[in-house]
Amino acid sequence: DIQMTQSPSSLSASVGDRVTITCRASQSISSYLNWYQQKPGRAPKLLIYGAVSLQSGVPSRFRGGGSGTDFTLTISSLQPEDFATYYCQQSYSTPITFGRGTRLEIK
Amino acid sequence: QVQLVQSGAEVKKPGASVKVSCKASGYSSISYGMHWVRQAPGQRPEWMGWINAGNDNTKYSQKFQGRVTITRDRPANTIYMELSSLRSEDTAVYYCARPAYGSGNDWFDPWGQGTLVTVSS
Numbered sequence: 299d300i301q302m303t304q305s306p307s308s309l310s311a312s313v314g315d316r317v318t319i320t321c322r323a324s325q326s327i328s329s330y331l332n333w334y335q336q337k338p339g340r341a342p343k344l345l346i347y348g349a350v351s352l353q354s355g356v357p358s359r360f361r362g363g364g365s366g367t368d369f370t371l372t373i374s375s376l377q378p379e380d381f382a383t384y385y386c387q388q389s390y391s392t393p394i395t396f397g398r399g400t401r402l403e404i405k
Numbered sequence: 406q407v408q409l410v411q412s413g414a415e416v417k418k419p420g421a422s423v424k425v426s427c428k429a430s431g432y433s434s435i436s437y438g439m440h441w442v443r444q445a446p447g448q449r450p451e452w453m454g455w456i457n458a459g460n461d462n463t464k465y466s467q468k469f470q471g472r473v474t475i476t477r478d479r480p481a482n483t484i485y486m487e488l489s490s491l492r493s494e495d496t497a498v499y500y501c502a503r504p505a506y507g508s509g510n511d512w513f514d515p516w517g518q519g520t521l522v523t524v525s526s
Binding site (some may be wrong): 334341348 | 468
C-alpha cells in the first residue's frame with residue numbers, strides 16, 4: 299500500500315496569512331495526487347486534482363504543486379472560510395489512501 | 406446537477422450487517438464507477454472499495470475483503486455497500502464518491518452526504 303505522510307498535523311494561522319501543507323508518498327505516484335477540504339459534519343470537498351489542477355469553483359488562492367513523491371497545497375491569503383481540515387489522497391493505485399489530515403485553525 | 410443521496414443513519418448490534426444505499430441523479434451511474442469510503446470519528450478517510458462502470462467488476466481493500474460487498478441496481482441508478490460481521494470499530498460515517506470521469510485513477514467528485522453507522526450492543 300502507498301503511505302501518504304502529511305504535515306503538519308495542525309496549523310494555527312491568521313486571516314491573510316499564506317500557508318503551505320505538504321504531502322509525501324511512499325513511492326512515486328506521478329501526478330495522481332488530490333487535495334480535499336473538509337468541514338465538521340460535511341463530506342470532503344475536492345480542491346485540487348492531478349496535483350496542480352484547480353477544481354471548478356474553487357478560489358484561485360488555492361494552489362497545488364509537486365509530482366512524483368512530494369506535493370504541496372498552498373493557500374495564498376487565508377480567508378475565514380478556509381479554516382477546516384485538509385487531506386491529500388493518492389489515486390495512483392488501489393488501495394486508494396489518504397494523508398492523516400491537517401487541521402487549520404484560527405490564531 | 407450531479408448529486409449522490411445516501412440512505413439514513415443506522416444503529417446496529419455487533420455481528421449484524423448494514424446495507425447503505427447511494428442514489429445517483431443527474432447522470433447515469435452505469436457510465437461511472439463508484440467508490441465507498443468511511444471515516445471514523447477524528448480519523449482520516451479510509452477507502453473500502455469500488456465498483457467499476459460497464460461490467461460491474463468490484464475491487465475491495467484487503468482490510469475489508471470478505472466483509473464488504475458493493476452492488477449496483479441499474480434501473481434504480483443506485484449503488485449499495487453492505488458490510489457484514491459488524492464490530493464497534495466499524496462505527497463511522499460511510500460515504501459514496503464518484504470518480505470524476507469513471508476511471509479508477511480519478512479524483513472523487515462528487516461525494517454523497519454520508520451515512521452514520523453506529524455499532525453498539
